[in-house]
Amino acid sequence: MASEQRLIVMAGTDERDLTRLAEYEAIDGYSALQKARGMTPQAVIDDVIASELRGRGGAFFPTGRKWSFVPKPEQNPNPHYVVVNADESEPGSFKDNEIMSRVPHRFLEGCLIAAHAIESKNVFVYIRGEYTGPYEILLAALKELEGRPDLRGDVTIVLHRGAGAYICGEETALLESLEGKRGQPRTKPPFPAGQGLYASPTVVNNVETLATLPPIIEMGGAEYAKLGVPDSRGTRVVSISGHVERPGNYEIENGTSLRELIYDLGGGIPGGRDLKAVIPGGSSTVILKGDEIDVGYDFNSLLKLNTAMGSAGVVALDDRCCMVQLGIRISEFYEHESCGKCTPCREGTRWMTQILRRLESGEALQSELDLLLDVCDRINGKCLCPLGETAAVAVASYVEKFRGEFSAHVEQGGCPFGDASPLHDVLAPVAMGGHLPSAVPV
């Protein structure tokens, strides 16, 4: 497959300022919404099922199927809700940031199509609190929509700003937060489709998923399903960062090789250095070694390597990087963001960080490598949500794939890389007392 972009979600952004309604309408914006409204809700769901669209937030669940789980209004008379997960917080991912900032109307059009499909009159966009820029752009786009009842119809869209919590990207934690509570995940079942926001039927969809709906409706689901590869149809906006010459978001057809992503679109590794490792789908995913990148960027190909596209955040690490230091920083992130509800995650991530720190400083015994893997194992599958589990799976993969390097820390009584590694001694928020406020004079 050619190493070039295939703009579906981001189509038109090179030529026009699509943050403006007039510009978006000039390229037939909102015509897909009109087309969808001419179809029955079930026909829209069927078309999205035909497109084989799967959720772009990370779980990759088939979107049309998710919608089909929502009871019809005659089966459940409670109001139905569309809730948008715009809480993008996965280290490595910054695609939704750019989608909301550059194609806000395509995204809002997708929200209105989803609302039609599940017969909802209320859309809540849960946008992470730190995203001031995208929030202001969406607010302006909504203002434009307010003057256009022909487009908005009888649907209200409310922008709801988060307040800084990675866990609120987990859909049930997001719903708790949207209900004005601490963002702690719920027990599932019940699933949001039946009992979501205010215990009413709810679909929670990611920003990119929704922004993909207008082109799907426009071209027809079957046509969209011709793009990409089996089980991974269509395009994906991939965030590339870390040690590449041209970091940024690139929309590619699913199945494009990871090597092309890094070396062609990303421009390769700066300074002519060697690629040591790649985080393929955000911090939650199993790491790949530098020689494992001749793989299609799609669900099945990555599954064969026991990893995933996740939220499509590709992070490249060059040969100076210490994998123990990477483990510390990732573990510290999850320790900070653990909501504290489940003991294995709350305590386990803390233990992971402590063992990794002992390894880095050279105090650890060889047996502590297995202890680390054991702690990871004791988190896996024992929590309500995937937060702790992904931390454990990611860090365990660093140990498994770079075991020699971890052992060298024990044998040499310290870090072979030291401050030559860019991840040396990076100050993480959790090292300062987690959520405690700054120590300042009152």
Add this chain to the structure above:
Amino acid sequence: MSTYYEEVQEIKAQYPDGRSAALPALRLAQEKHGYLSPEALRECADALGTTPALCEAVASFYDMLHLAPTGRHIVEVCTNVSCALVGAQQVLESFEQELGIRAGETTDDGEVTLRPIECLGGCGWATVVSIDHHYRTHVKPADVPAIVQELRSGE
């Protein structure tokens, strides 16, 4: 200009259940009082029709809500992996040097609080620094003196 109480009532009206207004109401209270002081929490609880304890319980969960005073400006340097790979720690240290404080502290004049922060969702534009919740991208240590100057001159 509407009062805080009235503003919160307007926000509550956007939701089928007014309790959903907790985060926006806390954010507004923080903007008004500088931080979520006991007085701010009482005012928030009053407007929401709930208790200060509930407001505090919610607020303590979220990173952007502060239960202790902060500086008038907040400088947050992302030190997660993508930013760290291209020198976020050095950017953080430049701010420490320029402000004369350690990360986590506030300048003596109460103007600026500096802290590291988890991934801001701008990994491709590293290093990302959030200044009063507006992003600066591609920040290098050499950019720091000018940014601090800007903050000090009150722009």
